[in-house]
Amino acid sequence: MNDSTRWLKALQSDGIHLASQELLRYRQLYKLINLAPTAKKQAGVSGAYLSKYKGRGMEFDEARHYQPGDDIRAIDWRVTARTGKTHTKIYREERERPVFVLCDLSESMQFGTQLLLKSIQAAHLTALISWAAAQRGDKVGALIFGGTHHHECKPMTRSKAVLAICHQLIQMQSAALTASSHQESAFEDACARARRLARPGSLVYIISDFNQLSTTATQHIAQLSRHCEVKALMVTDPLESTLPQTNGQREVVVTDGTSRQTWQLGNRQLTRQYQDNQRVHFDHISAWLAQTGVSLQHISAGLPLDQQLVNAG
Structure with missing residues (x-):
């Protein structure tokens, strides 16, 4: 039994479906992430918090x-x-700062090859951030969206708010696994809703693979970052960076549920070409987000968060 299998067994999880015990686990792991305001600009008054935007808090x-x-x-x-x-x-x-999470459970997030689906890792991140906010005494809210549905969790304090978010994550993931259609503008629409829901001065986390990042979505994020501190957590699967290594060359058929392609594994030239294409894709997303002033952190769906986050912001 490998480490991944043991980790999933301990959580009673299969990495595809979402259960309450794996989200409740992060109540004890809230120190993995630091929600303190980024000390970029200091307000000219005394207080425990540093303010990036004058007037926030x-x-x-x-x-x-x-x-x-x-x-x-x-x-x-x-x-x-x-x-x-x-x-x-x-x-x-003020003694609190609202925390708002935009969690993407859409079709492209229902993919994983090693430990978890990207959507499950996104749910884990959302739970972790929510428990950390509750521990600080901050209000926490969320917008959870799939291909055709979304659910708004209004910012509230204490554990009750986190439990409501965890419940919706479970419900939305279950619906996403059985969804037969998707909406191309789902990510754009979610970013537009986040602009309306997130109070000025909030700490906003956008958790997604950003595969649907568009000019319109980028504009919404840029507007959001003018009044909030926005952080992007990009969830990726190891297969999205490099093809698996094999002994000799072999052909495999892959599908996204709609189209089918044949890949040749073990071919160095094709492997290098694949890696280059994926690097361009990721660089493109990073460049667009950099234009909005949003910080970007990469999170793998192939490793537990415990092994990736060490008091990270």
Whole structure:
């Protein structure tokens, strides 16, 4: 019995269907991921959080007399007009930051060759992030979508919110496995919905293989990143990077459920060509996301998250 088989057996999972025990497991593993705000820009007030976007996580506290060095954008013009003396607004940090997860369980995510389907790994990531947010006391919400359906989980606090998200992940994955049709614009539509659902200042995770990333979807993500901190987790399968090694050459028939192709394994030239084509594909996605200012992290569906994440953001 290899390590992958033992890992799946311990979870009572087959890597294809989703069960509650494998999502509840991440309640104890929340330290694998760090949800602290990225310290790119620091707000000019005291507090426990650093703010990447001015005004994010800020609550009005009081107005006081303007002092040299105060940000003129914080001047309280109403109080200034009423008193005849310049006043500035003082803010305090909120103790929570909403976390929002966009989880892709569409048709291209229903693929896996080693440990898990990409969709199952995406569900594991969503559960991990949700439990980590709950542990911090942050509100957590999610938009889970497949080929033709989606479900919105409004941001809430505590474990009840995470359990609701886990329940929907199980339901949506079950539906995705039996779905007979898909919608080409599913990813675009999900990104558009995320812009409406994610509050300004939220930490937003987009979990997908990004195979449906388009110009329109990129525009939605760019708009989202203007008001939120957005992180992309790209889930891939090992077969999407390189073909399996074989002793000698052999032909195999592969299908995506619609079309069929014949691949010749063991041919060095074809293997190199395949790797080059896949590298171009991944570089293209990385370049588009880089234009939006979104950080990108690659996650393999062929390894447990425990072996890939070490307090990663």
